[in-house]
Amino acid sequence: MKILLAAPRGFCAGVNMAVKSLDLALKHFGAPVYVFHEIVHNQYVVRSFESKGAIFVNHLEEIPAKSTVLFSAHGVSPAIRKLAQQRELLAIDATCPLVTKVHLEAIKFAKDHYTIILIGHQGHDEVIGTMGEAPEAIVLVESTQEVDRLEYQPGTKLAYLTQTTLSVDDANRIIERLKTKFPWIVGPPKEDICYATQNRQEAVRSIAPDATKVIVLGSQNSSNSQRLRELAQEQGRRAYLVDGPEDLSLEWFEPSDVVLVTAGASAPEEVIAKTLDWLQSHFQADLELREVRKEEVHFPLPRTLRMLD
Numbered sequence: 166m167k168i169l170l171a172a173p174r175g176f177c178a179g180v181n182m183a184v185k186s187l188d189l190a191l192k193h194f195g196a197p198v199y200v201f202h203e204i205v206h207n208q209y210v211v212r213s214f215e216s217k218g219a220i221f222v223n224h225l226e227e228i229p230a231k232s233t234v235l236f237s238a239h240g241v242s243p244a245i246r247k248l249a250q251q252r253e254l255l256a257i258d259a260t261c262p263l264v265t266k267v268h269l270e271a272i273k274f275a276k277d278h279y280t281i282i283l284i285g286h287q288g289h290d291e292v293i294g295t296m297g298e299a300p301e302a303i304v305l306v307e308s309t310q311e312v313d314r315l316e317y318q319p320g321t322k323l324a325y326l327t328q329t330t331l332s333v334d335d336a337n338r339i340i341e342r343l344k345t346k347f348p349w350i351v352g353p354p355k356e357d358i359c360y361a362t363q364n365r366q367e368a369v370r371s372i373a374p375d376a377t378k379v380i381v382l383g384s385q386n387s388s389n390s391q392r393l394r395e396l397a398q399e400q401g402r403r404a405y406l407v408d409g410p411e412d413l414s415l416e417w418f419e420p421s422d423v424v425l426v427t428a429g430a431s432a433p434e435e436v437i438a439k440t441l442d443w444l445q446s447h448f449q450a451d452l453e454l455r456e457v458r459k460e461e462v463h464f465p466l467p468r469t470l471r472m473l474d
């Protein structure tokens with residue numbers, strides 16, 4: 166067996182910043198530190214923080230007044246920020262700056278009286294947060310079929326934005342359909358799908374043709390990990406999205422396989438290493454690193470934590 170280990174893979178700058186923020190908050194403020202929603206969509210990361218005293222909640226009402234709460238990398242709506250203030254919570258905002266960029270674009274378009282078509286996945290934490298910036302101005306679409314059902318008169322001020330972790334190809338198809346149907350629609354000054362999502366997809370697109378199977382490390386609720394699995398499948402490769410080696414089955418692989426291993430932006434390197442060990446111990450696999458692009462992006466810690474680092 167041969168393993169083709171993709172790079173870039175795994176943690177992005179936003180996830181690094183969020184994970185480091187929660188670590189520091191636990192060290193400085195002590196347990197428990199409450200986290201609104203999963204810090205990142207990865208079971209390993211969530212469970213490991215639970216063991217250190219983080220408590221993940223889906224409603225701020227679950228948090229005792231005056232406690233410390235951390236907002237996850239996916240961002241929150243203004244209504245959540247306000248509620249945190251009302252409950253006198255010490256809020257640490259670990260929203261990824263690239264999500265904040267989309268929020269700011271939504272605020273600007275809404276202020277300029279645009280109707281905003283947000284391309285994204287219903288129910289995703291990031292989409293809920295972005296829509297909360299201007300709920301009356303934003304319409305969510307998930308597919309080209311949904312674009313076909315939209316009706317706007319020429320002259321209606323229209324803009325589109327996207328979730329940061331979409332499939333680049335799917336998003337482009339939807340944007341093209343929007344531009345065909347509403348040629349006057351405007352977009353963000355710089356595209357919203359983030360560098361990490363784009364780079365991980367680019368790596369799978371370029372390496373998958375040399376592989377027979379693909380393993381994507383990531384959790385089922387991780388949007389960017391799901392997109393990597395779909396991309397590998399679109400290239401005709403059998404692809405498995407798993408949290409770690411414990412989810413793999415020996416029957417899925419042949420000793421003659423060439424296995425592309427990659428990881429979504431929220432999957433830690435530790436899980437990737439364990440997966441490589443599993444393949445190497447069961448199939449005596451050789452390892453080859455395939456780096457398609459270098460990443461050197463870093464985001465600063467939230468202001469509340471910068472002084473403590």
Ligand code: SF4
Nearest residue numbers: 177179261329359430
């Ligand atoms: S995937 Fe992109 S938008 Fe999401 S946290 Fe990472 S860098 Fe930020």
